[in-house]
Amino acid sequence: MSSLNVSAQFSSGFCQPDCVQQDCCSFTCPSNEAVPMVFGDFIRDSIDNNLFWLRIMMEHALFMRLGFACINLDLINEAQRYEELYSNLLSQARAVANAPSEQCVRALNQASIDLTMSFACFKTMVLDRIITCGPAKIGGYNFPLLIDHVRREAIAFIGRLNALQTGRREPLALTIIRDQTFWHRIMADHAKFILHLLDPSERQFIDQAGAFSQLFDQKRMEALDLKSMFEPNFQIYPIIRRFTRDSLNVAIQIRDFKATATQLIADCELLSVIPELLADHVRREAQRFVETMERRLSELAHVKN
């Protein structure tokens, strides 16, 4: 390949960094106009993300608190403080949702980013102390993967709010494939948590949870393959429509499985150590996945190609 002045070769556009990284300089990046970008509305999307994720974060603090050993009072108190801070911020978010203005929404987003950055650090510290060896090690009942999982959810929340605050837009295909790699992994983790918290005698439910775990691990690998194929330009290729429809179908299946489990736990008809709130929490996250895939399918329907 002839030597190229890479910075002069490409106009600023989304695909530039990947072209440079992959030494694919003969590849012509499509113009920005040729790549459909994600649709969005600052106020609506900000409120929607805050109302959903602030409650989720508040519940993470509760689940972590319940999982700490009773001798770790400092961690129990710290988790309780996060519960209260999120509860207050959620009340503020509900007030903003009733009378939104750009200024209030922007301030709310920033408060959520700041609190969640701090909470993500707390999760990191806790995870470190669970998996380390030595005097700092803590016991308790929080699985390491659970803390890693809730930290990933916190980082995703921060990422969404940062994108809204800065007005950063990205190709629709990249958003869709990121949604899918994120949510497939989250669903696979949930299936594994359910599997490990069910009573060992609940053989049929354990088999079902195991099947979901395998299904979502597989879906995540497929999404990662597609992500790699779509790089660097992230045009809308036809496969993304089928893959998104398939993701919606499996999201509905696990949502319904969790809804059934939640009801059985509420009626004390399922043997497990799963609190009802945790069952409902993972059901709501599956419902969020369903709604996200429905939204992406309707956005894809508006793209001509």
Ligand SMILES: [Fe+2]
């Ligand atoms: Fe969660």
Ligand SMILES: [Fe+2]
């Ligand atoms: Fe989750």
